[in-house]
Amino acid sequence: MSTALDTTPAPSRTLRAVNPLSGEPFGPAFALTTPAELEALVLAAAKVAPEYADTSGEQRGAFLRRAATEIEALATEIVAAAMLETGLSEVRLRGEVGRTANQLRLFAGIAEEGSWVDARLDRPDAARKPAPKPDLRSLLVPLGVVAVFGASNFPLAFSVAGGDTASALAAGCPVVVKAHPAHPSTSALVAEAVQTAARECGLPVGVFSLVYDDGFENGLTLTKHPAVRAVGFTGSRSGGLALIKAAQERAVPIPVYAEMSSVNPVVFTEAALARTDAAQLAASISGSGGQLCTQPGLLFVPEGAAGDRFVSALGQAIAGVAACALLTPGIQAAYRSGTAAYAGHGDVTTVQGQEAENGLYHAQLYQTTLEAFQTAPELTHEVFGPVSLVVRYGAVDPLTATLEGLEGQLTATLHADPAELPGLSGLIAALRERAGRLVLNGFPTGVEVGHAVVHGGPFPATGDGRSTSVGARALLRFSRLLAYQDFPDEALPPALQSGNPLGLLRVQDGEATRDPL
């Protein structure tokens, strides 16, 4: 029986962006995805998963290339929206559009070339004793639906069509993205681009979708959903750990690739100080408001006059950095409290500690001693934003011991004269043991998109320190091994057929070759 009440829609909850400078909501209201809508989107993704898994590398490549083109076509609107929503600069965001498009094209190329599936074929031997040897062929296959969480600090390259999405789609997995609530308009524009690309490439609806939330509910629901087979996340340690826990408590646990927390230690030898450009280091500390996963938050500088001069020069360079907006009210509050904790710490001195004005935050620099640092674990915690802590050290051995006490990191950097390296093997081993990328005489910010890059590291830098979330190998995260035993050629996927119709580099009886079997 119908009544007047039945026709009144429930007041739908909505989400609006917040101006990072004023803290005021602005722009269009985005309806939060309801539980029923979320369920429908995940089921649609799961339904098309087998069909999408069976697409060729060429089809996936065409899709990703088209997505890149569509995003570039919307670049002006995307950058304008992202500037308002994130406070990041136009130069930075233009660069990030390019990075996002490049990344989609990198994964397109890998999908098209196809050898990433690691096809291996072992020939049978019917005459083998005591039992015949079967025909065994195996490859990597897509895991299924992947949930991706947009990151606040990369509204494009680690968000809706960022590295997690691009690598999952290239691997053959449908993707459901949870938009980061700080940039809903940017997310909507990019999602529109990806959906246009899917449509134009004849791919089924469901291969890519976007959901909105203003809290944790939809993200947790995605992570717990039986049809979701993996999660890609870039964000806070607490957020990443909550998702990992939810994923492990499922009836069928799934991998969560969470890129979380890193202070990215940088060690300077005395010899290196003279050759290091303090302005470049200040730029690495403060670029993009210091809101980068690889921002160098911890600098180990020798005691003594040369170190004093270096810290002083760095302080001046930091002082010369223009104040900037920080991404969200939460990040702003954490930056204020984190820097206040440095400023108020009994063993820490302030090199540059200018406070925020008009919603714009200054880069800051603090200093402590190795002895104080060793006994103050709170000083090892990441303060997200444009601030670094300088730790002054005397001898190398206690420095090495201190480095051995650090948690896992995305990067670890050494500034030294190359001739010093053999004498620093213990220190280098300590850095190597707890980092995913070792940098010599450079700066950790600026993560290349390529084949050799590693953007991952021992826990808690990432939840799964074996993997990388940037670069060619990121696809591997969304796949698993599958073997076929004694299947006839026509029933095998093309990657495993004897004639090698895709021309893949395969391993046949242990030898890498592009030849047919």
Added chain:
Amino acid sequence: MSTALDTTPAPSRTLRAVNPLSGEPFGPAFALTTPAELEALVLAAAKVAPEYADTSGEQRGAFLRRAATEIEALATEIVAAAMLETGLSEVRLRGEVGRTANQLRLFAGIAEEGSWVDARLDRPDAARKPAPKPDLRSLLVPLGVVAVFGASNFPLAFSVAGGDTASALAAGCPVVVKAHPAHPSTSALVAEAVQTAARECGLPVGVFSLVYDDGFENGLTLTKHPAVRAVGFTGSRSGGLALIKAAQERAVPIPVYAEMSSVNPVVFTEAALARTDAAQLAASISGSGGQLCTQPGLLFVPEGAAGDRFVSALGQAIAGVAACALLTPGIQAAYRSGTAAYAGHGDVTTVQGQEAENGLYHAQLYQTTLEAFQTAPELTHEVFGPVSLVVRYGAVDPLTATLEGLEGQLTATLHADPAELPGLSGLIAALRERAGRLVLNGFPTGVEVGHAVVHGGPFPATGDGRSTSVGARALLRFSRLLAYQDFPDEALPPALQSGNPLGLLRVQDGEATRDPL
């Protein structure tokens, strides 16, 4: 102050093997590893981990080849001990010695060849705008100390020097093995062989050690120890899940590669029945007392006269199998209660249900309908031992729906005429989705040791369904990615040096090649 009491050693707890037939303890008493001893062994392993990680592939290969030779030299004693401790046959155990040695040599060859480290090099470009492109090179590096749990059902190939140990050592990880308490003498002999090999190859003590326990304590301590970086386990679901939980609750979680539970469904089409040898199937069900991870515990057979004849023939073949010992009192009890549950189930009929005599267990066969199976989840649980449940089905669609309700499996097998395959795509997809290895017109038992094999599968077949515990790719489980940015050649590991001194197959600017950079 010293007293007489101080010189009295605490009564040390010991472990003795149990005769699988009589249930009586026999043979030497092995002292359980004390907490202090365990700590010392783990710390010794951790201490040598960097040195062992830096050994060349040739050094590791020589070590593994020597271990194989030493094991073969002790084969007679090892087989004699294992027969008494496990009740497995001499033929089976002789074969397992060969398999274990082959496996060590397979991983030796992979370590020696060296390309498994997946070296990737991206050339720098100083002229790139807006920022110079760095020199990035990356590879897989060993994780560190690996704890391996010996398995009851493979006293050699999945125990002290089995696949987990061989692959971890080949990857450059020191190994601490927890001996399975059911075969302590076998474990001691194999450990002696590996330790002799290490010594003869000039490797440090600590690269390999063995610990004893009669319960869970030492295994849990190993899994929780901060110096342990990964776990390899083959055993029960409850055991594997307990280790996974312990590993996840650590301050720094670690991967647990647990191979746990699988009923290995086998589907027969009507056309296939005539070409299937019931005796071969009975051998696959009952070989090694059915105590194989890939034992076919669930058989889907068409309804009707041809199916009736097949089940009858299979029942006769099962009846003709000699009764055999089962490995441990625990496995014996579980087999008795599991088969009794089949026999007492209202919807299950007994095809062959002969009870144990004189400690020897008969292979058994039970039968139910697809309809009953669909509503009785307890019938999907693994009963470890020489028993299978036949499920009679009518049409393919409800069968496919039933298969879609199964948990993850190590293997799934289809017996069909090759001409039928195109019409069975939905059914094959259902099997493919939940198995690590698909077998056509063969039997799932008999896991090849080679390059293409996959011995792993979606949860709960393994804790991490992305990996394999057998075959070349098993090394990858014990490694993580590490990148070097802008390091000079002489400070790089040989695998990443420009001249490619090891002659590896590497990826250079995205192209696979053995050329120098």
